[in-house]
Amino acid sequence: MQNTLIANVSRRAMLMGLGAGSLVLAVGLPARGRAQEAPVEFGADAMPNGWRDDPNVFVSIAEDGIVTVTVHRAEMGQGVRTSIAMVVADELEADWDMVRVTQAPGDEPRYGNQDTDGSRSLRHFFNPMRRAGASARAMLEQAAAEAWDVPVAEVRAEAHAVRHEGSDRSMGYGELAAAAAALPVPDREGLRLKDPATFRYVGKSDIGLVDNDDITRGTTTYGIDVRREGMLYAVIARPPVFGGRVASLDDSAALQIAGVERIVRLDPPAIPAEFQPLGGVAVIARNTWAAIKGREALVIEWEDGPHAAYSSEDYKAELEAAVQTGDGKLILNRGDVEAALAEAPTRVVAEYYIPHLAQAPMEPPAAVADVRDGSCEVWACVQAPQVTRLRLAQRMELPEEDVTVNVTLLGGGFGRKSKPDFVLEAAILSREAGAPVKLTWTREDDLHHSYYHTVSVERMEAGLDGDGKAVAWLHRTAAPTIGSIFAPDPKEKLPFELGMGLTNMPLDIANVRAENPQAPAHVRIGWYRAVSNIPHAFAIQSFIAELAEAAGRDPRDYLLEVIGPARLIDPSEIGDVWNYGENPDRYPIDTGRLRKVTETVAEAIGWGREMPSGRGLGLAAHYSFVSHVAVAAEVEVIDGEVRIPRVEIAIDCGAHVNPDRIRSQMEGAVIMGAGQALTTEITFQEGRAQQGNFDSYLIPRMETAPREINVHLVSSGGYDQPLGGVGEPGLPPVAPAIANAIFAAAGRRIRRLPVADQLRS
Numbered sequence: 001m002q003n004t005l006i007a008n009v010s011r012r013a014m015l016m017g018l019g020a021g022s023l024v025l026a027v028g029l030p031a032r033g034r035a036q037e038a039p040v041e042f043g044a045d046a047m048p049n050g051w052r053d054d055p056n057v058f059v060s061i062a063e064d065g066i067v068t069v070t071v072h073r074a075e076m077g078q079g080v081r082t083s084i085a086m087v088v089a090d091e092l093e094a095d096w097d098m099v100r101v102t103q104a105p106g107d108e109p110r111y112g113n114q115d116t117d118g119s120r121s122l123r124h125f126f127n128p129m130r131r132a133g134a135s136a137r138a139m140l141e142q143a144a145a146e147a148w149d150v151p152v153a154e155v156r157a158e159a160h161a162v163r164h165e166g167s168d169r170s171m172g173y174g175e176l177a178a179a180a181a182a183l184p185v186p187d188r189e190g191l192r193l194k195d196p197a198t199f200r201y202v203g204k205s206d207i208g209l210v211d212n213d214d215i216t217r218g219t220t221t222y223g224i225d226v227r228r229e230g231m232l233y234a235v236i237a238r239p240p241v242f243g244g245r246v247a248s249l250d251d252s253a254a255l256q257i258a259g260v261e262r263i264v265r266l267d268p269p270a271i272p273a274e275f276q277p278l279g280g281v282a283v284i285a286r287n288t289w290a291a292i293k294g295r296e297a298l299v300i301e302w303e304d305g306p307h308a309a310y311s312s313e314d315y316k317a318e319l320e321a322a323v324q325t326g327d328g329k330l331i332l333n334r335g336d337v338e339a340a341l342a343e344a345p346t347r348v349v350a351e352y353y354i355p356h357l358a359q360a361p362m363e364p365p366a367a368v369a370d371v372r373d374g375s376c377e378v379w380a381c382v383q384a385p386q387v388t389r390l391r392l393a394q395r396m397e398l399p400e401e402d403v404t405v406n407v408t409l410l411g412g413g414f415g416r417k418s419k420p421d422f423v424l425e426a427a428i429l430s431r432e433a434g435a436p437v438k439l440t441w442t443r444e445d446d447l448h449h450s451y452y453h454t455v456s457v458e459r460m461e462a463g464l465d466g467d468g469k470a471v472a473w474l475h476r477t478a479a480p481t482i483g484s485i486f487a488p489d490p491k492e493k494l495p496f497e498l499g500m501g502l503t504n505m506p507l508d509i510a511n512v513r514a515e516n517p518q519a520p521a522h523v524r525i526g527w528y529r530a531v532s533n534i535p536h537a538f539a540i541q542s543f544i545a546e547l548a549e550a551a552g553r554d555p556r557d558y559l560l561e562v563i564g565p566a567r568l569i570d571p572s573e574i575g576d577v578w579n580y581g582e583n584p585d586r587y588p589i590d591t592g593r594l595r596k597v598t599e600t601v602a603e604a605i606g607w608g609r610e611m612p613s614g615r616g617l618g619l620a621a622h623y624s625f626v627s628h629v630a631v632a633a634e635v636e637v638i639d640g641e642v643r644i645p646r647v648e649i650a651i652d653c654g655a656h657v658n659p660d661r662i663r664s665q666m667e668g669a670v671i672m673g674a675g676q677a678l679t680t681e682i683t684f685q686e687g688r689a690q691q692g693n694f695d696s697y698l699i700p701r702m703e704t705a706p707r708e709i710n711v712h713l714v715s716s717g718g719y720d721q722p723l724g725g726v727g728e729p730g731l732p733p734v735a736p737a738i739a740n741a742i743f744a745a746a747g748r749r750i751r752r753l754p755v756a757d758q759l760r761s
Contacts, residue, residue, distance in 0.1 A: 363411020673734020
């Protein structure tokens with residue numbers, strides 16, 4: 001790149017007052033930092049380090065006119081690098097062909113919150129990125145006006161140039177960048193944002209992906225692709241049981257493997273383990289193959305520790321017993337459920353089971369670390385570079401300023417790469433070796449040592465009146481909590497887990513109670529795409545279909561009746577104290593929107609049409625990450641085998657910033673959900689995960705993936721209205737819609753996922 005004039009400057013340069021040729025201005029503090037009088041903060045304001053909208057941080061313009069947008073969120077296939085650049089470029093009036101993207105390192109004080117999870121990237125940064133682009137545009141316009149000595153009201157930026165209406169003069173962005181760089185950033189309050197009707201990129205399809213060519217040609221860099229001069233390579237033999245440790249080690253044979261350099265013992269972490277490495281024995285070698293062969297030659301006796309007896313079948317029985325006793329913590333109580341159940345002429349009871357799941361990204365965890373001379377620099381596929389930086393600084397005993405986290409593309413994440421344990425491993429080994437070290441997790445490493453999605457049993461009871469209407473609803477949920485990686489031995493779900501589709505389910509039922517029996521954790525529990533919405537949606541949406549059957553009613557009509565009439569619900573009034581961190585005034589639950597997406601997919605799939613033998617339709621709707629989603633599935637069951645000819649999915653996430661990326665995320669959610677419904681499961685025996693690769697952890701193949709997926713984008717607001725999440729909310733209603741369709745096709749209720757061979761028995 002040529003001389004950059006409106007440029008990003010390093011944090012060190014800012015601290016030193018350097019940055020010649022650049023704009024270095026005070027960054028507007030978010031409300032979190034300046035408004036101590038505000039007792040409650042929501043959205044990005046409530047996140048660590050909040051948001052930033054300074055153009056100096058996110059926009060660079062070179063002399064040749066090339067605009068570079070710095071993206072501070074992690075790209076894991078969701079298209080955020082494209083979407084954020086679209087927003088900035090639109091407000092900047094940049095020519096898309098002149099826009100480039102660069103990835104920010106981990107530095108939250110500079111870039112604002114970088115935690116790429118919770119379906120928050122555009123929800124929290126759409127407006128800040130608009131302001132960053134608009135500010136840069138205003139500075140270019142001011143520079144042109146001063147150059148021509150005309151009022152700024154007479155000039156206007158358009159299509160990568162600023163034009164003077166009176167004289168027909170124009171200057172390109174590259175010509176103006178130096179002068180613009182000398183100007184102050186406009187006040188946020190006086191900033192002119194574009195009329196959304198004039199958007200050139202936002203809301204438009206066919207923009208493509210900024211990374212598409214590089215990804216297609218294999219020239220882009222993922223974490224596993226990083227190379228550094230003098231680099232060594234490592235793999236680790238980790239305790240096969242969570243909480244285990246090395247009892248004895250014979251590494252003599254491993255050290256005879258050609259290329260093996262060193263064997264390093266790693267201590268197990270204290271419990272709770274949080275994001276710390278699991279310990280074990282590392283093999284450092286001159287290439288990854290030698291490291292793997294060296295690991296195979298290790299002779300290790302393991303002391304398995306307190307979770308050595310963990311068995312999925314036994315644990316399922318424990319959870320089932322827990323939800324049947326009624327001894328759980330009361331988390332929601334509206335009306336008088338006990339009396340309503342006692343008086344109801346029809347009573348329905350069902351239990352649902354969801355197994356452990358692994359995120360299983362196509363690119364397993366991988367990181368390169370170089371820890372030498374009082375500094376630490378890493379290159380890694382991480383969703384949370386700021387947490388990675390903090391944990392590295394703590395573990396390496398270095399100031400954060402001496403730790404650099406370079407973020408590569410992620411070959412999938414789904415929540416796994418929010419935890420930097422694998423980056424810490426690489427740093428520990430680099431410090432030991434005195435050289436850059438690349439640590440690779442194999443597929444087996446990933447599936448055997450993941451932060452698993454929780455296992456769950458959900459017990460549902462309902463009472464129906466004489467007309468079949470639900471008048472009482474009891475939900476008991478038992479599952480080990482994510483809190484178990486942060487605190488010693490918690491056994492109850494945290495409020496944010498309960499607020500994922502349980503306490504905030506908008507039921508139009510007078511008497512509702514929810515309870516949470518205790519469930520100890522025996523493995524590392526972590527967040528996984530859509531998190532606790534998965535078991536809650538599966539149980540609730542399956543159970544509503546069962547109630548429809550008991551009432552002799554059409555499932556679609558019954559689902560709409562349970563949702564109730566269109567209304568706005570304050571989540572806190574029905575028991576949710578979290579609401580995905582958003583202000584309930586701006587983000588109420590809108591049952592009208594939930595009804596609309598339900599009616600959309602039902603109509604699209606031809607609900608009520610005559611179905612051939614062995615085929616059926618299923619329906620489910622779910623509110624999560626402040627978006628409303630519904631799925632209608634058509635399945636075919638022949639000789640115990642399930643095929644999915646077609647899925648219709650509708651989402652109302654507010655205005656659509658990048659419609660192509662919304663569609664692709666819904667399509668991906670449907671395929672991932674089909675896997676949850678039919679094939680994917682992590683089980684444990686004697687504390688050990690029994691699945692080690694894609695021959696046993698069966699993510700959907702061509703024959704199990706839906707043959708046709710149609711996405712419907714339902715819009716219920718303009719760009720001045722709050723945005724909903726997109727990355728995760730497509731997933732929860734998929735599995736229950738498929739399970740309900742299986743019942744319609746084969747008359748068999750699926751209460752345990754995955755279906756696997758249940759239909760053959």
